[in-house]
Amino acid sequence: MNASSEVVVVGGGVVGAALTYYLAKSGARVTLMERDSPGAGVSGASFGYVNAAQKRPEHYHRLSRLGVEAYDALEKELGPDSGLGPRGGLLWPEPGSLGGQKMEALVEELRQWQYPFELLTPDEAAQVEPGIRVAGVDNSILYLPYERWVEGNLLAAALVSRARDYGAKVMVPCSALKILHHSGAVDGVSMSEGSLPADTVIVAAGTGSVGLLAPLGYHLPLERVVGVLGITSPLPCLLRGVAYPGAYHVRPTHEGRIVIGAQEVDRLADEHTDVSTPPSWAGRLLQMAQLDMPGLEGLRLEEVWLGVRPMPADRLPIIGRVPGIEGVYVAVMHSGITLASIVGQALSTEVITGERAAFLEPYRPDRAFPAKTKT
Numbered sequence: 001m002n003a004s005s006e007v008v009v010v011g012g013g014v015v016g017a018a019l020t021y022y023l024a025k026s027g028a029r030v031t032l033m034e035r036d037s038p039g040a041g042v043s044g045a046s047f048g049y050v051n052a053a054q055k056r057p058e059h060y061h062r063l064s065r066l067g068v069e070a071y072d073a074l075e076k077e078l079g080p081d082s083g084l085g086p087r088g089g090l091l092w093p094e095p096g097s098l099g100g101q102k103m104e105a106l107v108e109e110l111r112q113w114q115y116p117f118e119l120l121t122p123d124e125a126a127q128v129e130p131g132i133r134v135a136g137v138d139n140s141i142l143y144l145p146y147e148r149w150v151e152g153n154l155l156a157a158a159l160v161s162r163a164r165d166y167g168a169k170v171m172v173p174c175s176a177l178k179i180l181h182h183s184g185a186v187d188g189v190s191m192s193e194g195s196l197p198a199d200t201v202i203v204a205a206g207t208g209s210v211g212l213l214a215p216l217g218y219h220l221p222l223e224r225v226v227g228v229l230g231i232t233s234p235l236p237c238l239l240r241g242v243a244y245p246g247a248y249h250v251r252p253t254h255e256g257r258i259v260i261g262a263q264e265v266d267r268l269a270d271e272h273t274d275v276s277t278p279p280s281w282a283g284r285l286l287q288m289a290q291l292d293m294p295g296l297e298g299l300r301l302e303e304v305w306l307g308v309r310p311m312p313a314d315r316l317p318i319i320g321r322v323p324g325i326e327g328v329y330v331a332v333m334h335s336g337i338t339l340a341s342i343v344g345q346a347l348s349t350e351v352i353t354g355e356r357a358a359f360l361e362p363y364r365p366d367r368a369f370p371a372k373t374k375t
């Protein structure tokens with residue numbers, strides 16, 4: 001890429017916002033196109049746990065770990081508006097022998113991989129999080145000192161705002177309609193009114209990436225996986241970090257609300273479920289969390305968020321040059337919150353200098369994907 005090259009990033013979720021930020025910071029001429037507002041996609045409806053402990057296989061755990069670590073520097077760069085919460089996550093097993101076995105296996109693996117953790121008793125865990133009372137668990141509460149939460153909409157907005165300071169152009173709201181190319185190389189992006197010339201286009205449009213890449217002959221193997229979260233009204237300081245017992249997960253917001261998610265509740269919704277007022281089945285989220293957090297008793301959910309995860313067919317990120325057309329890149333992943341900063345840094349370096357980070361090699365778009373998605 002030379003100094004006059006124009007880069008367009010499509011999508012202002014955490015992934016596209018991070019790419020725009022690191023490109024602009026490195027001096028690239030970059031324009032972000034976002035059809036709604038930064039963080040308005042799934043990034044703003046995410047649980048937002050920046051985590052690595054439960055990521056498999058090992059190379060993905062290691063990438064996620066780089067993702068967790070990358071937020072230390074980014075937090076200093078973005079300052080108090082970054083949306084990042086304090087460090088420290090607690091994990092404990094689901095009741096029953098299977099939960100215990102899973103936890104033992106996890107602890108053994110983390111030891112082998114030298115991932116920082118401590119094992120706590122319930123009393124020790126209550127010192128970390130006074131609002132939590134874990135029952136029926138001995139000393140197998142995992143404390144993860146570097147894992148943390150972030151509010152995706154705030155992070156995306158902060159990244160876009162700093163990217164602007166570094167000279168990025170931001171087109172919001174602006175829908176990219178088509179990636180334009182000529183003689184096998186990209187030459188722009190069309191919008192409802194006209195087109196924007198580009199030497200490089202990075203598609204970071206979450207679930208919207210499929211439709212932008214298909215006309216180029218690249219079938220992005222993406223599944224749409226619905227997730228719901230229940231949100232309480234603001235409470236006086238009930239929780240600082242993330243708590244992730246097997247059956248559900250909770251974290252606070254900067255306003256003191258509690259965000260609760262659970263896989264069993266995700267299955268009760270689809271993309272068309274109306275969550276404008278909290279459906280009665282969402283009350284199950286509060287029931288689960290109340291068992292370990294007495295301070296939630298008597299509360300009701302104030303809001304329910306519904307998001308559609310951009311889930312690659314093999315569950316691993318898809319990052320890098322799209323085969324076929326020169327100058328087109330893609331960055332789509334689940335766990336985009338965990339990975340936004342490290343992927344933003346590594347892919348922006350690749351686009352500018354051609355230098356490929358070894359840790360991104362397992363995630364290239366031209367790898368073989370399973371014919372059927374895993375369930």
Ligand SMILES: Cc1cc2nc3c(=O)[nH]c(=O)nc-3n(C[C@H](O)[C@H](O)[C@H](O)COP(=O)(O)OP(=O)(O)OC[C@H]3O[C@@H](n4cnc5c(N)ncnc54)[C@H](O)[C@@H]3O)c2cc1C
Pocket residue numbers: 010011012013014015016017033034035036037038039040041042043044045046047048049050051152174175176177204205206207208209212226227228229261306307308309310331332333334335336337338339
């Ligand atoms: C319930 C739930 C819990 C989750 N928990 C976690 C977690 O704990 N940790 C974690 O790391 N991840 C988690 N995720 C996943 C994470 O939220 C996503 O991986 C991440 O937000 C993806 O970011 P993105 O920028 O790729 O996508 P998005 O946030 O969807 O951003 C894509 C953007 O592109 C824009 N766009 C689309 N098409 C176009 C177009 N044609 N032109 C212009 N703009 C366009 C959209 O408006 C959108 O703003 C969770 C997701 C859900 C739903």
